[in-house]
Structures are given as structure tokens and as C-alpha cells.
Amino acid sequence: MQSEGALDRRRDTDDPPVARPRSLLFLCGRNTIRSPIAEALAKRLLPKSIFITSAGVLTGTHDPFVDAVLAEEALSRNEWHPQLLEELADTYFDFVVTLAPEAHHAALELTRTMAVEVEYWPTLDPSVIEGSREQVLAAYRSVRDELAARIARRFGAPLYER
Numbered sequence: 001m002q003s004e005g006a007l008d009r010r011r012d013t014d015d016p017p018v019a020r021p022r023s024l025l026f027l028c029g030r031n032t033i034r035s036p037i038a039e040a041l042a043k044r045l046l047p048k049s050i051f052i053t054s055a056g057v058l059t060g061t062h063d064p065f066v067d068a069v070l071a072e073e074a075l076s077r078n079e080w081h082p083q084l085l086e087e088l089a090d091t092y093f094d095f096v097v098t099l100a101p102e103a104h105h106a107a108l109e110l111t112r113t114m115a116v117e118v119e120y121w122p123t124l125d126p127s128v129i130e131g132s133r134e135q136v137l138a139a140y141r142s143v144r145d146e147l148a149a150r151i152a153r154r155f156g157a158p159l160y161e162r
Contacts, residue, residue, distance in 0.1 A: 020155050021094035021117070023051040027107050028099040030060025031082040033140070034123050035099055037066060038147045040075045045148070045157035055085045057106045063127065069140045085110070092116070099123040121150055 024042060028035040035054035042052045060082035070076060085091070091110060096118045098104035104120045111118055123146065126139035151157060 020046070021050060023093045023095070024053075025088075025093040025096045026052075026054040026099065027085065027096055027103040028054070028056055028123075029102055029125070030058050031056030031084070032060035032063045033066055033125065033127060034143060034147070035103075036077060036080065036082070037070065037144050038097065038099065038151065040070055040077060041073075041144070041148045042151050042155075044073075044075060045151050046155055053088070055083050055088055057085055057103050059084065065126070065136060065140045068137060069144045072141070073144070095119070097121055100125070119154075121147075123147065 024046075026035040026038040026042070031054055035056060039052055039054035042050075046052065062082070067077065085106060092114065093116060096107045096111065096116060098107045098118065098120045100123070104118070107118045124139070124143055126136070126143050129136050129139040
């Protein structure tokens, strides 16, 4: 459980205050699809004062479908490349969101002696979808939109306009 000092609190409505971390890691299997999408969305939806990054537990390669679905929302990864968890300069985060079972196990191991909140958001790997280009893109869009909605709900951010 986090100490109160480690979280920023915001109150925009009559809803209870929303706890926001000061540093947020999205962790998935290869850091090629789900976690980079989540990172790009969170950087758009959340305050710039929050440090946000993503990583994977296995080596991954660039996925052009991610670029396509992010471009539809005027988002870009620019010179972004997949990175491994062990490549991060600092592995302390206030909050870790895991998007795949292997990432969740790695996060729990990494944080077992730290006061870090870890949440598992099971998320489909759209690269397993077969079919036409449009069917595959639909799966990627679904993951993008699901992650945007979860980020908005969890951290009290406005959902991006479509």
C-alpha cells in the first residue's frame, strides 16, 4: 500500500478523490503492443507531472499495427523502441500496471520488498488474431480503446475524444 505522500490527489467532481501516482509503469510481455499503447494513451490523458513509461519482460520487436491505431488518435511513438524491464534506469515506480500474466509475475517479484501498488489488467494480445488486415486492426483498436477507458476510470482522467 502506498503512503499518502507518494500519490497526488485530485478532486474535479463530487466523486471521491482519485489517487494518482507520481510514476507509472505499464508492463507486458514484449513491450511491443499493449504496454506502448497504454503508455502513449496515459501520456495524453494524465498530467505531464506524472512520469510514465513502459517495458516488457521479454525481447520484442516493433509492431506496425500499433503505429496505425495510435495514428488514428493523433498519437505517435516517434523514435520509441521496445525496452526490457531490466533496461530501465530506475525500477522504482509508485504504481505498476501489468497487462500479461508473465509481466504480472515479474512485477510481483520486483516489488515484493517495496511499497508499490501493482494492478493486473488482463488484456488481449491482438497479435494472435488472424484474418484480414481490417479484422486485425479491429482487434488492435479494441485493445487501444479498452486501455484508454481503463486509464480514464482508474486515474480519473477525461477520456479522449473520438
